[in-house]
Amino acid sequence: MERTPAKYRTSKLRLARLPSGREITTQVHEYVGESGGPKVYLQAAQHGIELNGPAVLRRLHHRLLETELAGTVVSVPVANPIAFDHRSYMAPSELDAVNSNMNRVWPGNDSGTLQEQMAARLWEYVEGADALIDLHTGMPDMLEHVIYMEGNETSRELAETFGIELLMEEAIDEDDDSEWTEQEFHAKLRNTATRAGIPAITPELSNSRRIQHDAVERGVEGVVNVLTHIGVLDGTPTPPVEHTVARNHIGRVPVHHSGLFEPDPDVEVGDHVTAGDHLGVIYNPATFEVLQEPTADRDGILYSLRRESTCVAGESIASVAIRTE
Numbered sequence: 001m002e003r004t005p006a007k008y009r010t011s012k013l014r015l016a017r018l019p020s021g022r023e024i025t026t027q028v029h030e031y032v033g034e035s036g037g038p039k040v041y042l043q044a045a046q047h048g049i050e051l052n053g054p055a056v057l058r059r060l061h062h063r064l065l066e067t068e069l070a071g072t073v074v075s076v077p078v079a080n081p082i083a084f085d086h087r088s089y090m091a092p093s094e095l096d097a098v099n100s101n102m103n104r105v106w107p108g109n110d111s112g113t114l115q116e117q118m119a120a121r122l123w124e125y126v127e128g129a130d131a132l133i134d135l136h137t138g139m140p141d142m143l144e145h146v147i148y149m150e151g152n153e154t155s156r157e158l159a160e161t162f163g164i165e166l167l168m169e170e171a172i173d174e175d176d177d178s179e180w181t182e183q184e185f186h187a188k189l190r191n192t193a194t195r196a197g198i199p200a201i202t203p204e205l206s207n208s209r210r211i212q213h214d215a216v217e218r219g220v221e222g223v224v225n226v227l228t229h230i231g232v233l234d235g236t237p238t239p240p241v242e243h244t245v246a247r248n249h250i251g252r253v254p255v256h257h258s259g260l261f262e263p264d265p266d267v268e269v270g271d272h273v274t275a276g277d278h279l280g281v282i283y284n285p286a287t288f289e290v291l292q293e294p295t296a297d298r299d300g301i302l303y304s305l306r307r308e309s310t311c312v313a314g315e316s317i318a319s320v321a322i323r324t325e
Ligand SMILES: [Zn+2]
Pocket: 047, 050, 136, 137
């Protein structure tokens, strides 16, 4: 494949209008190389506290300006400026009364709620892509992983190429899984893109609310690996790592009583746990009464364990994924 130095263009995209009449815009970056190559859509900060993604795209920006490429890379570092400016995970309900989570509204709707309109404008750039990477970050104590739709081999190839050890398949048995439909997982960007024939992955890098250099470096390397794998960039991706594949992104250990959670000192993220394994204790901090001793709900990999100790009923203190490979 022929490659030429990137022609760079950037533009302000109007996403929606606020009640005051003020417009919400975001910046779109496009790196255009030799024609006939693939198109890749990169996005970060759909969730306003997930900041390693924009940092990844900033570093990538400087790399792409100095290299030759085939096709087009579209990059949107701040997909959700509303959540970002509020320094919150989601948009405030004052601005979107129906959909708080932007990652449940894809492909959006031109005449819908605020975030549906925002998604619809961005979707115009997603359409026609040959690959999509939606950069996210997770809780402080979470094993980094890359998610793709179960059974979609091309997406899985992208996930393997990215270079993070844990791959997470998200089930697609929409009929059997009420949680899937209730939570509108079908309208996540990754799932909507995959259904539209665009292989898509969601890397979940470490740590929200802060920039963590090693996570950013892994993110840059992962995106460059994918760009190399599909031929935008010359070269070979870094050698594949030994992957662990797991399933059930939905698996959660629920809190039944509000109180203080103390994790079991012998339990660590990344551990292989068995159903019934002790994960810690929830107690009433005023009376010391033990309220719940949460246990692993299934055999699998403990990929996140809550470190924020105050918890309320209905939350989750841990996530266990079922290992499939
Ligand atoms: Zn996220």
